[in-house]
Amino acid sequence: MEQYVLSVKVENRTGVLARVVGLFSARGYNIDSLSVSKTEDIDVSIITIVVHGDDRVIEQVKKQLNKLIDVIKVYDHTEIPSAQREIAIVKIQLTPAKRVEVFQIAQTFGAEIIDISQKALSLEVVGHPSKVENFIEIIRNYGIKELIRSGRISFARDRA
Amino acid sequence: MKGARQVIESLIKENVDYMFGYPGGVLIPIFHELFDSPIKFILSRHEQGAIHAADGYARATGKPGICIATSGPGATNIITGLATAHMDSVPLVVITGQVSTEMIGNDAFQEADVTGITRPVTKHNYLVQDIHDLARIIKEAFYIATTGRPGPVLIDIPVNISNTDCEYNYEKPVDLRGYKPVYEGHPVQIKKAAKMISEAKKPVIYSGGGVILGNASKELTEFAKKTGIPVTTTLLGLGAFPETDELSLEMLGMHGTYYANHAVNESDLLIAIGARFDDRVTGKIAQFIPNARVIHIDIDPASVSKNVIVDIPIVGDCKLILQELINITEKPDITPWIDEIRQMKLTHPLYYDSESPNLKPQYVVERIYEITKGDAIIATEVGQNQMWAAQFYKFSKPRTFISSGGLGTMGFGLPAAIGAQLGVPGKRVINIAGDGSIQMNIQELIVAVQHRLPVIIAILNNGFLGMVRQWQQLFYDKRYSQTCIKCAPDFVKLAEAYGAVGIRVEDKAGVDDAIKQALAITDRPIVIDFVVEKEENVYPFVPAGGTVKDTILRELA
Numbered sequence: 001m002e003q004y005v006l007s008v009k010v011e012n013r014t015g016v017l018a019r020v021v022g023l024f025s026a027r028g029y030n031i032d033s034l035s036v037s038k039t040e041d042i043d044v045s046i047i048t049i050v051v052h053g054d055d056r057v058i059e060q061v062k063k064q065l066n067k068l069i070d071v072i073k074v075y076d077h078t079e080i081p082s083a084q085r086e087i088a089i090v091k092i093q094l095t096p097a098k099r100v101e102v103f104q105i106a107q108t109f110g111a112e113i114i115d116i117s118q119k120a121l122s123l124e125v126v127g128h129p130s131k132v133e134n135f136i137e138i139i140r141n142y143g144i145k146e147l148i149r150s151g152r153i154s155f156a157r158d159r160a
Numbered sequence: 161m162k163g164a165r166q167v168i169e170s171l172i173k174e175n176v177d178y179m180f181g182y183p184g185g186v187l188i189p190i191f192h193e194l195f196d197s198p199i200k201f202i203l204s205r206h207e208q209g210a211i212h213a214a215d216g217y218a219r220a221t222g223k224p225g226i227c228i229a230t231s232g233p234g235a236t237n238i239i240t241g242l243a244t245a246h247m248d249s250v251p252l253v254v255i256t257g258q259v260s261t262e263m264i265g266n267d268a269f270q271e272a273d274v275t276g277i278t279r280p281v282t283k284h285n286y287l288v289q290d291i292h293d294l295a296r297i298i299k300e301a302f303y304i305a306t307t308g309r310p311g312p313v314l315i316d317i318p319v320n321i322s323n324t325d326c327e328y329n330y331e332k333p334v335d336l337r338g339y340k341p342v343y344e345g346h347p348v349q350i351k352k353a354a355k356m357i358s359e360a361k362k363p364v365i366y367s368g369g370g371v372i373l374g375n376a377s378k379e380l381t382e383f384a385k386k387t388g389i390p391v392t393t394t395l396l397g398l399g400a401f402p403e404t405d406e407l408s409l410e411m412l413g414m415h416g417t418y419y420a421n422h423a424v425n426e427s428d429l430l431i432a433i434g435a436r437f438d439d440r441v442t443g444k445i446a447q448f449i450p451n452a453r454v455i456h457i458d459i460d461p462a463s464v465s466k467n468v469i470v471d472i473p474i475v476g477d478c479k480l481i482l483q484e485l486i487n488i489t490e491k492p493d494i495t496p497w498i499d500e501i502r503q504m505k506l507t508h509p510l511y512y513d514s515e516s517p518n519l520k521p522q523y524v525v526e527r528i529y530e531i532t533k534g535d536a537i538i539a540t541e542v543g544q545n546q547m548w549a550a551q552f553y554k555f556s557k558p559r560t561f562i563s564s565g566g567l568g569t570m571g572f573g574l575p576a577a578i579g580a581q582l583g584v585p586g587k588r589v590i591n592i593a594g595d596g597s598i599q600m601n602i603q604e605l606i607v608a609v610q611h612r613l614p615v616i617i618a619i620l621n622n623g624f625l626g627m628v629r630q631w632q633q634l635f636y637d638k639r640y641s642q643t644c645i646k647c648a649p650d651f652v653k654l655a656e657a658y659g660a661v662g663i664r665v666e667d668k669a670g671v672d673d674a675i676k677q678a679l680a681i682t683d684r685p686i687v688i689d690f691v692v693e694k695e696e697n698v699y700p701f702v703p704a705g706g707t708v709k710d711t712i713l714r715e716l717a
């Protein structure tokens with residue numbers, strides 16, 4: 001099953017999110033990542049959905065999404081040039097011996113230190129999902145105590 | 161103007177003549193306004209009856225059906241009706257009462273999350289949270305229910321909204337940026353389709369409920385006549401094309417005619433119009449139409465290429481698209497194909513043992529057809545009765561066959577017949593029922609009595625939940641687990657208890673008299689208890705997931 005990235009422009013109203021995600025859950029699909037927020041127009045929100053699914057089923061879901069009255073437009077970002085971003089915050093055990101090493105990794109990934117104490121360090125990394133993924137994989141070796149990730153957002157680039 | 165008043169004013173502006181429903185605490189303000197309004201209110205005896213009646217009214221008239229139910233249990237009682245209408249694309253505007261806005265979410269008395277519960281079974285729904293939105297929402301609800309692919313729209317109105325005042329304005333045009341149905345078919349696609357049709361050697365038109373919903377029967381008939389292409393319809397498509405016409409293959413699918421299924425299977429071009437390739441039609445999808453290309457005309461883009469890959473999709477209103485096709489399509493040369501089909505009709509007709517001395521359910525349907533000259537509106541329940549009605553009554557006009565196709569809702573037929581009779585007082589309405597289904601909404605009989613509606617309820621009483629029993633017989637070693645319902649009420653006495661006329665028929669000889677006697681009565685409902693052959697089966701039968709090659713044509717000796 002392939003991964004799909006859908007960007008769904010909707011009316012900013014109660015119940016809209018439930019309608020949208022309902023179309024996935026009704027088909028037994030688990031959404032990998034989800035983000036919802038307002039846009040330049042306060043009446044419009046964009047829902048970004050990352051989901052694994054069967055080609056035909058996703059095609060059908062896209063059509064069903066378009067049918068929802070509160071959905072203004074559905075964009076499939078799976079295969080178009082787009083800027084995709086996620087945020088992750090990790091808290092790791094910090095032994096003094098490893099400090100320099102971790103700081104170097106953080107620097108390489110442009111991760112920001114958002115909290116630091118005697119025993120722990122919290123880092124925030126922002127970027128393309130694969131970068132975030134890589135960062136987490138590397139940092140895992142230092143013992144992750146807590147990990148939280150945002151839903152993905154995806155921004156279509158202007159095409160020449 | 162108070163919210164409750166606004167509701168009634170808006171319904172009047174929408175030309176609502178009948179409204180079906182049941183009152184309750186949070187609806188009192190609205191019923192207070194209904195009291196002296198010109199809208200005729202039909203009080204059901206169960207909310208499920210009200211919504212199916214609104215549905216039957218809508219299917220028979222083409223106008224939206226209106227239903228109202230109270231919060232909590234009233235609302236949950238209409239869920240089956242919403243799902244039924246949603247599956248069959250029936251335009252309904254349904255109002256539910258809700259607890260006061262400040263109580264919502266507190267498990268208040270008779271509170272249910274109605275917009276949550278009904279989301280998957282409505283085309284759209286609303287919870288009114290601000291009185292200033294009420295008029296706009298009602299207007300949108302009518303618009304959404306009746307345009308594009310129609311469907312039920314629900315408006316949940318908290319009681320305090322009904323009691324609040326605000327300025328009323330129903331004139332603002334509807335403007336929904338996320339909802340713009342497409343009506344005109346793409347001209348290039350239409351041209352391509354016309355070419356493909358004129359070059360076909362074995363074309364078949366497969367026409368669905370969309371042709372009836374889209375009021376395109378006339379255009380369908382003209383198109384078929386002009387091109388000489390045979391027509392098969394789905395269950396919900398019955399009546400869109402006259403079954404008495406020599407181009408008619410009648411119904412296709414699981415219990416369709418052998419010649420319809422054979423023709424579709426052999427076809428080199430399938431022209432699907434307002435149909436959605438339901439599994440009861442296609443059987444095993446991988447082996448459906450092995451040699452055919454497909455043209456699919458449908459108002460709903462989501463129906464296209466959902467179950468079957470389509471060569472030429474044309475999204476739009478089938479009436480407009482058919483008009484275009486009539487203008488530009490050249491008649492294909494298909495004489496050998498028509499001969500083959502004619503042959504197939506002769507060798508594999510619809511069959512039952514008409515020589516049998518026993519009272520056969522098919523015989524009853526045939527006689528109803530003959531005696532009413534095919535001019536009645538037939539509402540069915542679900543099961544064998546539904547299939548025999550579809551097979552043995554020959555439908556010639558749209559909106560004369562009223563049946564729950566997609567959801568297959570037992571208990572639909574009687575209330576739907578009541579709604580149809582109110583909507584079309586000039587026609588006789590006959591509910592062809594099973595002894596199981598009729599007991600699911602029998603309480604609605606009193607509604608027909610109250611309004612002096614001469615609905616005829618023809619129970620094909622086989623003492624079984626027949627359709628399920630048939631599957632048990634054929635596929636589960638005749639273990640009739642919980643399908644024998646011979647412990648049943650005396651339907652004649654039951655009819656009489658309600659103030660209806662009850663007639664029992666136990667042999668073939670009594671059939672005509674009973675039907676004629678019923679047709680002579682015009683001021684109350686008539687229940688005819690036809691005690692029919694108990695273990696009669698519906699044939700032809702393409703078992704679920706099978707192909708035309710697996711068709712069981714008749715009882716194996």
Ligand SMILES: Cc1ncc(C[n+]2csc(CCOP(=O)(O)OP(=O)(O)O)c2C)c(N)n1
Binds near residue numbers: 545569598622625628
């Ligand atoms: C509400 C509902 N419950 C259960 C079913 C499953 N079901 C389909 S046909 C059938 C039997 C119907 O029996 P009856 O009304 O006596 O009609 P017959 O098939 O005997 O004509 C049943 C139980 C259904 N379609 N609807």
